[in-house]
Amino acid sequence: MRRAETDFAVLGRGVAALTCATMLREAGFSVEVVVPNGAPAPISHLAGGMLAPYCEGETAPAAVVANGQRALSWWSEHVPDVKQNGTLVVAPPRDQRELERFSQRTSHHRWVAPEEIEPDLADQFSRGLFFPEEGHLDPRKALASLESRLRTKNVAFTHAPHARQIIDCRALQSADQLRGLRGVRGEMLIVRNPLLALSRPIRLLHPRFPCYIVPRDDGVYMIGATMVETGFAGRPTAQSVMALLSAAYSVHPSFAEAEILEMGAGVRPAFEDNIPRVIHEHGRWHVNGMYRHGFLMAPHCAETLIHMLQEVRT
Known part of the structure; x- marks a missing residue:
């Protein structure tokens, strides 16, 4: 029997991928998460998990400070054990x-x-x-919680895409397709x-x-x-x-x-300016360039992706 085609295949298993998959599913899309056989653990597993937009303002662009302020509430709504101890x-x-x-x-x-x-x-x-006003979480526990939540919402984890559209969140594995990614x-x-x-x-x-x-x-x-x-x-x-x-x-x-x-x-x-981006090129969506702001900026990037997709549909 031929497998039913899903709306989106999200490539990757790190914080950008699982956050995008979560928001896509919440927006009513059918989603699959694609992780090839033998893929290494995501770079997100090495993160500190600090949700600290104001501290990041020491060196980060203003966009990171402003757009990272929703991260604490988003993570608190989606995974357990998020702490707001400053x-x-x-x-x-x-x-x-x-x-x-x-x-x-x-x-x-x-x-x-x-x-x-x-x-x-x-x-x-x-x-x-x-x-x-800042907080933190355990990255590995947070990602495991997101994955478990997605599975309960009928999101399949596969080794190859079966969807009409691709959301590429593969970090440096996408460097050959994204100019300026370092x-x-x-x-x-x-x-x-x-x-x-x-x-x-x-x-x-x-x-x-x-x-x-x-x-x-x-x-x-x-x-x-x-x-x-x-x-x-x-x-x-x-x-x-x-x-x-x-x-x-x-x-x-x-x-x-x-x-x-x-x-x-x-x-x-x-990217050169250290600001994450959502890019649509050659028929594929990319969410990438998280730098050191993965858990801080992933919710904003996923929201940006949803808005851009809705604009394309209308």
Whole structure:
């Protein structure tokens, strides 16, 4: 029996793909998610999962700050365990100018004594910036939850497309079809540190090795991330691992006793301006260029895709 044709085949299994598939299904379209046999885990699995549009304003274009503000509510509506505990930004005593500069380039924050927000950081930092409207999630749990939700809504996960239209969310695998798409390498660690109890992401400012520490469950933390303009993936370098561990140690000395659970490196897709795009070329839709803003910008990109599709239909 011939298989019924669906409206859209979404290529990929990362945050852009599953978010687009979710919104397409909610809009009433029939959808399938296409993942070839042997496809590696998506780059989204290495993400920090920070929903922090105001912090990103330090370096991100204004469009990312504005369009990322809906991300926290969208994820809270679609997956469990999204936390809105804010973000705490700190800097070592010698780098207080970095903290002042960060304050000037961002908004929706207030100056705090860090131990008022995170008691375990008592005596570590004299002051910090608190962004109360921000949040975070566990990327792997969020993606698994989206996939489970899609399956309950009769969205098939297949190895080849059977749809009339293609939504290509394959990150750098689409580089041969998208002009200007480049790779930006990032590296991260996942550690277990039961000696510390943090409830929100901590961003450590440093002129050479800035990093962030994102709490997971059961004393587990994700530490990231270096940003290198290269398309090379491979494994984390010793230099980067030492830099990340050194930065984490400067946040709290207990990280010297942490158990390293995982080290990862991947290459994020990005356009020249580091703003994600929805593109229609040669009969195919592309949602790509997430850079370091995948979970922050995926809901906006999916909404943009739906609007563009509706305009084409009318």
